[in-house]
Amino acid sequence: MSSPTHPAQPPHYAELCRMRRHVKTIESIGRLLSWDQETYMPHAAAAHRADQAAALSAIEHEQATSKRLGDLIAQCEADKGLTGDPASAEAANIRQMRRDYDLATKLPTDLVSELARVGSQSQEAWKEARQKNDFAMFRPWLEKMFGLTRRKAECLKKPGAELYDALLDEYEPDATGAQIEAVFTPLRPRLSNLVKEIVGRGKRPGDAFLNVPFAPERQHEFGQVVLKAMGFDFSAGRLDVTTHPFCSGMAPGDTRLTTRYRGEKFTDALYGTMHEGGHGLYEQGLPKAERFGQPLADSISLGIHESQSRMWENFVGRSREFWEWALPHAQKFAGGSLDAFKVDDAFRATNLVQPSYIRVEADEATYNLHVMLRFGLERSLISGELPIKDLPGEWNKRFKDFLGVDVPDDRRGCLQDVHWSFGLIGYFPTYTLGNLYAAQFWETIHAEIPGLRDGMRRGDFAPLLAWLREKIHRHGRRYSAADLCAMITGKPLSADPLMRHLEGKLRGVYGL
Numbered sequence: 001m002s003s004p005t006h007p008a009q010p011p012h013y014a015e016l017c018r019m020r021r022h023v024k025t026i027e028s029i030g031r032l033l034s035w036d037q038e039t040y041m042p043h044a045a046a047a048h049r050a051d052q053a054a055a056l057s058a059i060e061h062e063q064a065t066s067k068r069l070g071d072l073i074a075q076c077e078a079d080k081g082l083t084g085d086p087a088s089a090e091a092a093n094i095r096q097m098r099r100d101y102d103l104a105t106k107l108p109t110d111l112v113s114e115l116a117r118v119g120s121q122s123q124e125a126w127k128e129a130r131q132k133n134d135f136a137m138f139r140p141w142l143e144k145m146f147g148l149t150r151r152k153a154e155c156l157k158k159p160g161a162e163l164y165d166a167l168l169d170e171y172e173p174d175a176t177g178a179q180i181e182a183v184f185t186p187l188r189p190r191l192s193n194l195v196k197e198i199v200g201r202g203k204r205p206g207d208a209f210l211n212v213p214f215a216p217e218r219q220h221e222f223g224q225v226v227l228k229a230m231g232f233d234f235s236a237g238r239l240d241v242t243t244h245p246f247c248s249g250m251a252p253g254d255t256r257l258t259t260r261y262r263g264e265k266f267t268d269a270l271y272g273t274m275h276e277g278g279h280g281l282y283e284q285g286l287p288k289a290e291r292f293g294q295p296l297a298d299s300i301s302l303g304i305h306e307s308q309s310r311m312w313e314n315f316v317g318r319s320r321e322f323w324e325w326a327l328p329h330a331q332k333f334a335g336g337s338l339d340a341f342k343v344d345d346a347f348r349a350t351n352l353v354q355p356s357y358i359r360v361e362a363d364e365a366t367y368n369l370h371v372m373l374r375f376g377l378e379r380s381l382i383s384g385e386l387p388i389k390d391l392p393g394e395w396n397k398r399f400k401d402f403l404g405v406d407v408p409d410d411r412r413g414c415l416q417d418v419h420w421s422f423g424l425i426g427y428f429p430t431y432t433l434g435n436l437y438a439a440q441f442w443e444t445i446h447a448e449i450p451g452l453r454d455g456m457r458r459g460d461f462a463p464l465l466a467w468l469r470e471k472i473h474r475h476g477r478r479y480s481a482a483d484l485c486a487m488i489t490g491k492p493l494s495a496d497p498l499m500r501h502l503e504g505k506l507r508g509v510y511g512l
C-alpha cells in the first residue's frame with residue numbers, strides 16, 4: 001500500500017492531505033451516481049437521484065469549505081519546510097489547494113444557489129426556444145444568466161483583470177482572454193482562407209465509406225479493439241453506451257467511457273470512442289494510486305484534457321497510418337460492407353471539410369472557427385460591450401465572415417449550444433486550446449519518437465502513450481498549462497503547429 005504523503009511530512013500537511021482525500025472521495029461517489037444516471041438508471045429513479053445528488057453535494061461543499069481546511073492550508077503555506085522550494089511537490093499541492101479553497105469559498109451561498117436555480121430554468125427555456133426557433137423567448141433568461149455570471153466574475157476577479165478572465169480561470173487556470181485572443185487572432189484568417197480554398201476547389205473526396213451497414217454490437221467490439229491498442233486498461237475501466245458520450249475518471253482504478261452508435265455512420269462512434277478514450281488514458285495516467293485527493297493527482301485544465309482527446313481522435317485517428325492498421329479490423333467487424341474500400345478511401349472520407357452551421361458536427365478545420373466565434377461573442381457579452389438583444393445579428397454577421405455562409409435561422413445559429421443557458425461562460429475557448437496544444441505536442445512527439453508513424457501502421461501506439469505518460473500525465477497539476485507547454489515543446493503556445501498540421505494534411509487530401 002502506498003501512502004498519500006511522505007512519512008516524514010509534518011502533521012498539519014498530513015492532516016490537510018487526509019481531509020482533501022475525504023472531500024475527493026465524496027466527490028467520486030457523486031461521479032459514480034451521475035455515471036449511473038447517464039447509463040443504466042431506470043427512468044423512474046430520476047427524482048430520488050436528484051435528491052441523492054443534492055444531499056451529497058451539500059456534504060461535499062461543507063467539507064471543501066470548512067474552516068479547519070482553510071486553517072490547515074494557511075498553516076502549511078507559512079511552513080517554509082513545505083513551501084520554501086516553490087518547485088517541490090508539496091508547494092505545488094498547497095498552491096493548488098489554496099486555489100480550490102478560495103474558489104469554493106469566495107462565492108456567496110445565495111449566488112451559488114441562484115445560479116443553480118435560474119440556470120436550470122433557463123436551460124428548460126433554451127430547449128423550448130431552440131425547438132421553436134424563438135430567440136425572443138430565450139432572451140430574458142440569457143440576460144438573467146449573464147447578469148448572474150457577471151456577479152460571479154466580480155466575486156472571483158483578480159484586481160485589474162478583465163471580468164471574463166475570472167470565468168475562464170475556472171476551466172483554464174491562469175489563462176486570460178487577452179492571451180487567448182493573441183493566439184486566436186492570427187489563426188482565424190489562416191483557417192478561413194484554407195476553408196475557402198478547399199470549398200473553392202469544388203472537388204470533394206467520396207464519402208461512401210462513411211455510410212455503410214455496420215451492426216452496433218460489432219461496432220462496439222471494434223471500438224474495444226481500438227481502445228486496447230491505444231493502451232486503455234479495461235481492468236481499470238469500462239466502455240458503455242449513452243446518448244451524450246463522456247469520460248468520467250471517477251476514482252483510482254476506475255475510469256468510465258461512454259459512446260453512442262448511430263445507424264450507418266460508424267466513424268462517428270469510432271471517433272467518439274477514440275476521443276473519450278484519449279480523456280480516459282489521461283485519467284488512467286494520473287498518479288491517483290499514490291496521491292488520490294491531492295491536486296498532483298488531478299488534471300491540469302480543460303484545454304490540456306482536450307489536447308489528449310483530440311490527439312487520439314484527430315492526429316492519430318484521422319491519419320493514413322492509423323487506417324493502414326485499422327481498416328482490416330473494421331472490415332472484419334463490419335461483415336463485408338467495407339470490403340471494397342481502400343486505406344486511401346478511409347483517409348480521405350474521414351478528412352472531409354465542409355462549412356456547416358452546427359459546431360458539434362463540424363470537421364477538424366472548421367471546428368475552431370465555430371469556437372473562435374463564440375469566444376469573441378461571450379467576451380463582449382460579459383463586458384457589456386455587446387447587448388444580449390444584438391446577439392443574433394452579430395452572430396450571423398461574424399459567421400458569414402468566418403465561414404462564408406449565411407445562417408438560416410437562430411436554431412442553427414446562436415440558439416444551438418446549451419452552454420450559456422446554464423452559465424458555462426468562458427468554457428468554449430478550451431476546445432480550441434485543446435486542438436492547439438495537441439498540435440504543438442504532436443510536433444515535439446514526432447521529433448522525439450523517430451519510428452512513430454511506422455509503429456502506428458502496425459497498431460503500435462505504446463511509444464506515444466509512454467511519451468504522454470512521462471511528459472504530461474504523471475505531473476497532475478504540478479505545472480500550469482502554459483508552463484507545461486513551454487517545458488515540453490520549448491515554446492509558448494502558438495497557432496502555427498495546428499495550421500501546419502491542417503494545411504499539410506488537407507492540401508494532400510484535396511490536391512491543393
Ligand code: ZN
Nearest residue numbers: 275279306309
Ligand atoms: Zn472532450
